[in-house]
Amino acid sequence: MNNIKVVIVEDELIAAEFLKEILEHNGAEVIDIVDTGKEAINVCVAKKPDVVFMDIMLRDNISGSEAALAISRQVDTRIIFLTAYVDEEMVDYAVEANAAGYLTKPYNEMQIIATLRLATEHHKPAKVKEEAPQQPEVVHLINGYSYHVAQKRLLKEGKEIELGPKALKLVDLLCAQPGISISNEQISMHIWGEQVNDRTLRSLIFRIRASTDEELIHNVSGTGYMIRS
Numbered sequence: 001m002n003n004i005k006v007v008i009v010e011d012e013l014i015a016a017e018f019l020k021e022i023l024e025h026n027g028a029e030v031i032d033i034v035d036t037g038k039e040a041i042n043v044c045v046a047k048k049p050d051v052v053f054m055d056i057m058l059r060d061n062i063s064g065s066e067a068a069l070a071i072s073r074q075v076d077t078r079i080i081f082l083t084a085y086v087d088e089e090m091v092d093y094a095v096e097a098n099a100a101g102y103l104t105k106p107y108n109e110m111q112i113i114a115t116l117r118l119a120t121e122h123h124k125p126a127k128v129k130e131e132a133p134q135q136p137e138v139v140h141l142i143n144g145y146s147y148h149v150a151q152k153r154l155l156k157e158g159k160e161i162e163l164g165p166k167a168l169k170l171v172d173l174l175c176a177q178p179g180i181s182i183s184n185e186q187i188s189m190h191i192w193g194e195q196v197n198d199r200t201l202r203s204l205i206f207r208i209r210a211s212t213d214e215e216l217i218h219n220v221s222g223t224g225y226m227i228r229s
Contacts, residue, residue, distance in 0.1 A: 004028045004120055007049040009040040009067065010082060011059045015105070019053060019082075022109050028116065037062025044071045051100070051119055055082040072098055078119040082107075139175040142228045143213050147175040156212070166191055167208045171227065174217065178229035181220040 006028050010016035013035075020030045028051075032043050036059045044052055052071060056064040068079045081102035100119035103111055139147040144157040154161045154171055163171065173190050174182060188196045191204070205217055205225065218226050 004051060004116070005047070005049045006030050006051045006053065006116075007040070007043055007047065008033045008053045009035070009037075009058065009064060010053070010055045011035040011057060012055075015055075015082075019112065022112050023116070026113050026116075036060040037064065037067035040064075040067045041070045041074075044075050044077060048075050049077055051078045051080060051116060053080050053082055053103075068099065069096060080115055080119060139178055140229060141175075141178065142216060145212065145216060147171060149175065154212070161211055163208065163211060166204055167211075170204060170208065174225065174227035178227050181223040181226040183224040187224065 004027070006023055008016050008019055008023075008030060010019065010033065016033045016035075020033065023030055031047055031049060034040050034043055038060055040052070040054065040058070041062075052068070054064045054068050058064055058067070064081065068081070071077065072079060078100040079098075080100050082105065083102055084105045101115050103115055137149055139149065141147060145161075146155050147153070148155065149172075152168055152172055154163060154168070169191050170187060173187065184198065184201055185195060187201060188194065192200075205219075208217060216228060218228055220226055
């Protein structure tokens with residue numbers, strides 16, 4: 001729990017010092033202790049703690065519940081209520097303030113640390129998933145050819161090349177990795193959903209070459225086929 005910044009809002013000095021000792025012993029940093037609602041709001045807005053331990057009963061006319069609401073509207077922090085008892089009104093305040101939990105007095109070290117861990121672990125920002133590289137909208141190929149991915153159209157210098165559905169499916173597969181060979185087995189499964197003999201695949205390649213250029217789709221010996229970019 002290192003680097004967790006904590007503000008304690010407690011009107012009983014002994015209780016506040018006891019809480020501070022436990023928190024610091026477990027690696028948290030107590031950056032301030034205050035005993036009024038007004039101070040609590042001012043300190044939290046200024047110092048932006050990770051966690052606030054908030055007593056319900058404070059020394060001024062602002063209750064801990066009211067202070068918690070004010071803080072939660074201005075600061076991204078986790079609030080843990082400290083109370084001698086729990087009633088329906090306090091629970092309502094806790095929900096509205098998006099409180100991380102509460103501790104009932106007298107509390108012990110295990111309760112304090114468990115509550116703090118739950119509050120901070122659940123509040124960690126979710127890890128951003130690394131996005132897979134996006135395929136370009138247009139794949140530029142040799143000899144003036146281009147493949148428009150979304151439209152699934154093969155063009156040469158702006159003029160569309162008419163291909164059958166299986167031929168287009170093969171071009172689409174090869175354009176997903178231009179300049180990289182794809183095995184006969186992968187091609188077969190992608191187009192026919194099963195392994196076909198080499199003659200069937202060569203026949204499809206021949207039909208594409210008849211409508212395009214001989215060198216557009218290259219046979220990589222012993223590996224498969226690739227489209228040249």
